Amino acid sequence: MSIEMGIGFSFQADVFAAGHEAAQQAISNLAGRRPDVVLVFSSIRFADPRMLKAVRLATGGAPLVGCTDAGGIVTAGPKRRSVTVIGLALQNGACLTVVERQISHRPRAAGEHLTHDLLRQAPKDPRCMLVFPDGLTVSGSEILAGIEKRIPRKVALAGASAGDDFFFQKTFQFFDDEVLTDSLPGVLLCGDIKVGIGVRHGWVPVGRPRRVTRSIGHVVYQLDHRPAVSIYEDFLGLKRQELMEDTLASITLGYPLGTEVPGQSEYLLRDAIRVGRGGSLICTGDVAQGSQVRLMIGGYESALEAAQQAAYDARDHLNGARLKGALVFCSVARQKMLGSEFQGEIDVIRDALGGESVRLGGFYSYGEVAPASGTRRKTKPSNPLYHNEAVVVVAFG
Amino acid sequence: MRKAYEELDRTARTLIRTDYLLHRANERFDQQISQLHALHRIGSTINSTFDLELILSGISESMAKDLDFEKSGIVFLDRNSQRPLQSAYTGFSSAEYRLLLDNFEELLVPALLQEDVYLQTSTVAPAAWGRFLGALSVSSLLLMPMRFKARLIGFIVGARTHVTLRLTEAERRFYAMYATQASSAVENSRLYEALGQANLTLEENVQERTRNLVEANERLRELDQVKSNFISLVSHELRTPLTAIKGFIVTLYHYDKEIPEEKRRVYLSVLNEETDRLTRLINELLDISRIESGRMEIQWRRIAVPQIVQRVYDTLSVKATNIRLIHNFPENFPHLVADPDKLEQVLVNLVGNALRYAPPQSTIAVTGRRANEGVILEVKDEGPGIAFAEQERVFDKFYRLDNEINRKNPGTGLGLPICRALVNLHGGKIWVESEATGGCRFLFTLPLNLDKESGREADAPQEAVS
Numbered sequence: 001m002s003i004e005m006g007i008g009f010s011f012q013a014d015v016f017a018a019g020h021e022a023a024q025q026a027i028s029n030l031a032g033r034r035p036d037v038v039l040v041f042s043s044i045r046f047a048d049p050r051m052l053k054a055v056r057l058a059t060g061g062a063p064l065v066g067c068t069d070a071g072g073i074v075t076a077g078p079k080r081r082s083v084t085v086i087g088l089a090l091q092n093g094a095c096l097t098v099v100e101r102q103i104s105h106r107p108r109a110a111g112e113h114l115t116h117d118l119l120r121q122a123p124k125d126p127r128c129m130l131v132f133p134d135g136l137t138v139s140g141s142e143i144l145a146g147i148e149k150r151i152p153r154k155v156a157l158a159g160a161s162a163g164d165d166f167f168f169q170k171t172f173q174f175f176d177d178e179v180l181t182d183s184l185p186g187v188l189l190c191g192d193i194k195v196g197i198g199v200r201h202g203w204v205p206v207g208r209p210r211r212v213t214r215s216i217g218h219v220v221y222q223l224d225h226r227p228a229v230s231i232y233e234d235f236l237g238l239k240r241q242e243l244m245e246d247t248l249a250s251i252t253l254g255y256p257l258g259t260e261v262p263g264q265s266e267y268l269l270r271d272a273i274r275v276g277r278g279g280s281l282i283c284t285g286d287v288a289q290g291s292q293v294r295l296m297i298g299g300y301e302s303a304l305e306a307a308q309q310a311a312y313d314a315r316d317h318l319n320g321a322r323l324k325g326a327l328v329f330c331s332v333a334r335q336k337m338l339g340s341e342f343q344g345e346i347d348v349i350r351d352a353l354g355g356e357s358v359r360l361g362g363f364y365s366y367g368e369v370a371p372a373s374g375t376r377r378k379t380k381p382s383n384p385l386y387h388n389e390a391v392v393v394v395a396f397g
Numbered sequence: 398m399r400k401a402y403e404e405l406d407r408t409a410r411t412l413i414r415t416d417y418l419l420h421r422a423n424e425r426f427d428q429q430i431s432q433l434h435a436l437h438r439i440g441s442t443i444n445s446t447f448d449l450e451l452i453l454s455g456i457s458e459s460m461a462k463d464l465d466f467e468k469s470g471i472v473f474l475d476r477n478s479q480r481p482l483q484s485a486y487t488g489f490s491s492a493e494y495r496l497l498l499d500n501f502e503e504l505l506v507p508a509l510l511q512e513d514v515y516l517q518t519s520t521v522a523p524a525a526w527g528r529f530l531g532a533l534s535v536s537s538l539l540l541m542p543m544r545f546k547a548r549l550i551g552f553i554v555g556a557r558t559h560v561t562l563r564l565t566e567a568e569r570r571f572y573a574m575y576a577t578q579a580s581s582a583v584e585n586s587r588l589y590e591a592l593g594q595a596n597l598t599l600e601e602n603v604q605e606r607t608r609n610l611v612e613a614n615e616r617l618r619e620l621d622q623v624k625s626n627f628i629s630l631v632s633h634e635l636r637t638p639l640t641a642i643k644g645f646i647v648t649l650y651h652y653d654k655e656i657p658e659e660k661r662r663v664y665l666s667v668l669n670e671e672t673d674r675l676t677r678l679i680n681e682l683l684d685i686s687r688i689e690s691g692r693m694e695i696q697w698r699r700i701a702v703p704q705i706v707q708r709v710y711d712t713l714s715v716k717a718t719n720i721r722l723i724h725n726f727p728e729n730f731p732h733l734v735a736d737p738d739k740l741e742q743v744l745v746n747l748v749g750n751a752l753r754y755a756p757p758q759s760t761i762a763v764t765g766r767r768a769n770e771g772v773i774l775e776v777k778d779e780g781p782g783i784a785f786a787e788q789e790r791v792f793d794k795f796y797r798l799d800n801e802i803n804r805k806n807p808g809t810g811l812g813l814p815i816c817r818a819l820v821n822l823h824g825g826k827i828w829v830e831s832e833a834t835g836g837c838r839f840l841f842t843l844p845l846n847l848d849k850e851s852g853r854e855a856d857a858p859q860e861a862v863s
Contacts, residue, residue, distance in 0.1 A: 013458030013487045044559060045467045045488070081465055165465060167559040207409030208402045235413045254420055255413060295409065297416060339423050340430070 002192045003396045005325030006030035006087040007361040009074045015046050019054030022085040027058060029359070035059055035087030037095035037187055039130075039327075040066030040174050041363035042083040044164050047172040047179050055085055056177060062087070063097040065185040066174040067132040067162030069363035070332040075350070077343045078335070078364070081165075086327070086361035093191025096121050099175040100184040107138040110184050111146025118188040119150065126188055128156045128195040128394070130327070133184040134171050135161025135366035136273070139218035140386035141286035143184060144369065148384060155188075156195040157384040158394045160329035160365030161284065166336075168249045168273055171366070194321035194397035198313025199370035201269055201331070201390040202306025205258055205294035207235070215289040220257070220272070220281045223293065227279025231257075232272075235295055240279065248281075249273040253333040256389050258296040259287065264372035266306075269296055269388040271333065271367070284367045285386040298337045298389070307334075307345045307391045311352035314395035321397030326353055328362035333389040335364050349393060368392045425567070432571045435463035436578060443582035447589040449473065453485035456553065456579050461487045464575075466555035468535060470494060471543075472501075473551040473583055489556075493533050497554065500529055508540050509552050514572040515540040518560055530556075537561040541576035545584040553579060630795045634678060634810070638671040645671075674809070681811040685794065688818040695736045695822055697849040702730065702774065705737060706763045709744045719757040722748075725764040733772060734846040739819045746812040747776040747839045753802055754780030754837070771825070771844035782831040791829060792817045816841075 008025025012018035019040075026035070038059050042051065047068050056064060072084035088095065098117045103110035111131075119126055129151065133143050140161055151157055162171035173183040189195075210231065214221040220228040232243055232252060243251065249271060258267030270293075272281035287293065307330075315323060328349060335342045350358050368387040442455040453471050460469030470486030481501060486494045497505075504525060508515040518537045519530045530538060535556035543551040553576055564572070645664045649656065656664070687693040703726045710722045744763070751761045759779035766773055783791060783798065790796050795810035797803050820827040820841045827841035 011462050013461040015488070043465065044557075045461060045465055048467075048488075081462065164559060169559045206412060207406045235410050236417050237410075237414050251417075254417065295413065297413060336424075337420070339420070340427050 002091050002093065002194075003324050004030055004033055004089040005359045005361065005396065006035065006089070007074050007359055008085045009072055009079050009082045011079070011082050015048045015051040016054045018046060018083045019051035019085075020058050022083045023055040023058035026085040026087040030087050030089050033089040035062045036090050036093065037088050037097060037189075038062045038064045039086040039088070039187075039361070040064055040083065041069045041072050042066070043072075043081045044068045044167070044172065045081065046083045049177060049179055051083060052174055052177050052179065059087060063095060063187075064174060064176050065097050065099070065130075065132060065187050067185070068164055068172045069365065070163035070165055071335055071364035073328045073330060073346060073360060073362040073364070075358070075360045077346045084361060084363060088189070090189065090191050090193065093189065093193060094123050096188045096190070097175070098186055099173070099180065101180060102182055103134065103143070103184050104137040104182050107142035108146035111143040112149050113146070114184055114186045115147045115150035118186055119152075122188055122190050124190055125192070126152070126155050126190045127193045128158070128189045129186060130189075130394075131157070131159035131184060131186045131369060132173060133159070133161050134173060134182050135284050136164075136168065136171055137182045139286055140284055140367045140369065141218060144384055144386050151384075156197055156394075157369060157371070158197050158327070158329070158392055159369040160363065160392065161367035163332055163364060163366050166250065166332065194318045196314040196317030196319075196395040196397070197370050198310035198315075198317070198393045198395075199368065199387060199390050200306035200310040200313070201266060201298070201387070202302035202304075203256065203258065203267065203269060203296040203298045203389055204302060205267060206297050207295050209292040209294045212287055212289050212291050212293055215287050218283045218286050219276060220283060220287050221278065228281040229275050229279040231295060240275070244275045248275050253336050253389070254298065256296050256333065257283070257287065257293040259291045259293050261372060261385070263383075264385070267294070267296060268385060269390065271388040284388060296389075298333070300338065300341065303334055303338060304345055304348050308348045308352045310391050310393045311349040314393035315353055318395055318397040323354060323358065324396045325359035325361070326396065327394040328360055329365050329368050329392040329394075330362065331368060331387075331389045331391065332364045332366060334391060345391065349391070353393075353395065429567070435459065436575060438463055439575065440578055443579070447586045449483060449583065449586045449590070450485070452582050452586055453483065456582075457485040457487045460553065460555050464555060465557070466539070467558055468493070468533070468556040469554060470497065471551065471553045471579065472498070474549065479549070489533070496532055504529055505540065505552070509542040509549060513542065514564065514569045514576075516561065516564055518562055520560060520562070534558065539572065541572050543576050543580035543583065545580050550580060551583060627794065631682060634795060635675070638675045638678070641671045642668055642675070678809045678811070681809050681815055684815050685811055685818070688815070688822065693822060695739065697734050697846065698737050699732055699734050699850055700737045700740065701732055702726070702740070702765055702772070705741050706744060709741060709748055712745065713748055713752060716752050717761075720752060720755050721760040723760060723762045725762060727766065730765050731767065731772065731845060733843060734850045735823050735843060739822070743816045743819050743841070744776070746816050750812065751776055751778035751780065751837070754778060756780065768842060771842055773840055773842050776839045777836065779836050782835045782837045783829060785831075788829045788831060792827070
């Protein structure tokens with residue numbers, strides 16, 4: 001046994017009681033083993049130092065990283081308005097945690113610095129790095145670009161951006177006893193662990209492609225020389241004012257922009273979360289100028305198929321090692337698209353990984369970090385990408 | 398080719414618009430279902446108890462758990478003062494919650510009276526609200542008044558650090574329903590408590606009445622016993638003189654001729670005495686009965702006690718051949734208000750008793766002096782006195798001292814009980830002091846009773862007698 005996962009969750013009204021309950025469950029799941037690191041994902045109501053304190057007390061002060069979400073994921077399925085606590089216990093391994101603060105000024109440097117710090121301390125065999133950035137203050141792509149500069153190929157990278165219960169206003173990150181915002185907590189798992197990652201979305205393009213005639217980073221100014229927002233005005237039949245008044249994200253989540261990426265079987269999706277000056281679209285990840293984008297649409301069946309495929313991919317990448325548990329980072333867009341059926345997606349993942357006995361933990365996020373999808377077995381892991389509307393399955397063996 | 402592209406785009410547009418509208422509708426349904434769930438949950442929590450404290454904390458917790466409010470509370474107002482009376486909160490620190498209640502009059506009440514669901518958000522709030530929200534560390538605050546029959550009985554508050562700019566109609570409706578649900582639970586609990594209290598009071602009342610009835614019954618039984626005793630005593634007392642009278646009359650009737658004249662005269666004089674005694678006994682019985690049944694009326698008059706004492710001496714002087722009768726009153730002895738006839742009756746009784754026991758050549762003195770709120774009168778003789786054990790019993794009805802004098806010349810046994818009753822009717826007390834070696838002093842107090850004067854002047858009060 002090289003890695004064990006213990007999962008707990010709570011809905012309690014009192015934040016301290018909730019933290020305590022969720023942590024206690026995670027601990028009892030670990031059958032007495034002390035966790036080497038604790039991942040905490042919660043609704044914004046629980047973004048309170050008292051909740052973290054309760055978790056820290058119950059887990060013997062184990063290092064803690066996490067963030068707020070738009071719903072938690074546990075073995076039984078998705079849980080809204082909850083605290084999820086995942087305890088990871090490694091045998092002959094080590095866990096390192098680091099946090100970067102005030103990342104909006106220097107997202108790339110923050111990514112780079114975080115990776116450097118984690119690897120510098122790694123005693124042996126760094127295997128998997130998990131990051132949980134603030135997805136609203138910076139472009140996830142920028143952070144990834146920084147991480148990529150420092151991360152060795154043998155280290156698997158995954159993670160997801162924090163959420164805030166569909167408000168799209170402000171997310172929080174957790175690091176030990178602290179509740180932070182505009183931050184980037186990360187954890188590095190070292191030792192004899194097998195990690196398999198799968199990522200898919202299942203969205204399909206509709207309509208003709210449009211050229212990105214002007215964009216800088218994650219801000220798309222023009223598509224086919226017209227203000228970028230006009231693509232939504234055209235397709236949804238909504239006025240610009242309506243798109244600006246309502247939270248754009250809540251409308252566009254169902255219909256992201258998609259670009260083709262070499263080496264990835266599916267389109268790479270981009271969520272537009274705000275309408276900027278002059279009708280620009282502010283996205284959570286970069287959109288390259290000159291590239292072609294298409295409007296994408298999700299469907300129930302293709303979304304579930306994608307989730308199943310992501311789970312198979314993750315399991316396959318374990319190269320035959322016995323599955324011990326999996327983290328699931330699922331886009332908030334999927335929860336929204338699937339509506340009341342969103343439990344089905346987690347069921348599909350659990351079944352694909354082996355059924356009831358599989359332990360799952362994770363959360364609904366505003367952006368996902370994983371290698372490009374569709375990479376075949378035995379090939380070298382591809383470059384990590386910042387995804388939107390995707391489901392990431394990180395299997396541990 | 399270009400045309401095909403355009404067609405593709407048009408199809409895509411139709412597809413996306415339809416998909417978008419379907420999703421919106423679906424979302425609304427989902428939202429309504431989850432709201433109904435929240436209503437159902439809060440309903441099953443708060444309707445499972447009548448304990449107001451549990452209901453309040455249940456609602457406050459439901460605001461956090463089901464409706465995502467980071468900070469929430471519920472406040473129940475005092476019915477009369479309309480001020481916060483009882484509350485529960487979740488997520489607020491105690492200092493924040495105090496601050497919330499401190500702003501009750503100034504900010505919350507106007508808001509509660511204004512709308513059914515009141516939303517205030519920091520980005521658009523007026524200055525006072527802006528400061529208030531800042532101090533609570535929240536961006537948006539929602540107030541839901543709880544009403545019962547149009548009367549404000551409390552309110553629910555929910556606050557978030559994230560901004561809620563406006564509420565949809567559906568959300569407003571939901572929050573209003575939520576508040577109604579809470580109101581009826583709170584009001585039911587209050588009514589239940591009031592009902593319980595009323596039941597308790599009723600129970601207490603019934604118990605008290607029962608207790609009173611039992612006591613009254615007990616008293617009645619005692620009175621009945623006293624009455625029976627009294628009747629048997631009275632019949633006995635009446636029979637004694639009657640037997641004597643009957644005996645002498647029978648003798649006189651049958652042996653009229655054979656009885657010598659002197660003997661006849663003796664018989665007749667005994668008959669006369671016994672008839673007197675019978676009359677006296679009946680009069681005194683009537684007195685006792687009047688006093689005990691509360692029918693004895695007191696004629697309040699302003700009186701001078703020494704005058705009355707003198708009148709008593711005058712009446713009894715015939716019997717006091719060898720005895721000195723004196724009275725002793727200080728000059729400033731006050732007038733008092735009392736029934737002159739009753740007082741005379743008391744003194745006749747006491748002086749009469751003294752005369753019966755006074756040895757020849759002795760003195761009987763009536764003394765008066767001021768004491769506390771009234772006066773003390775004392776009738777003193779130089780007779781054999783009364784043993785301590787019997788001093789209290791002499792005031793019992795029909796109790797008679799067993800001695801030579803009484804055996805030769807029995808009294809009615811009602812004189813002293815009547816004295817006590819009459820003195821008590823005046824608000825005074827009577828008792829006896831005596832040394833076993835001899836001499837006996839009957840003392841009684843009388844309040845001045847000046848407030849009871851009926852206004853009519855009785856016996857000339859100005860005359861001072863000493």
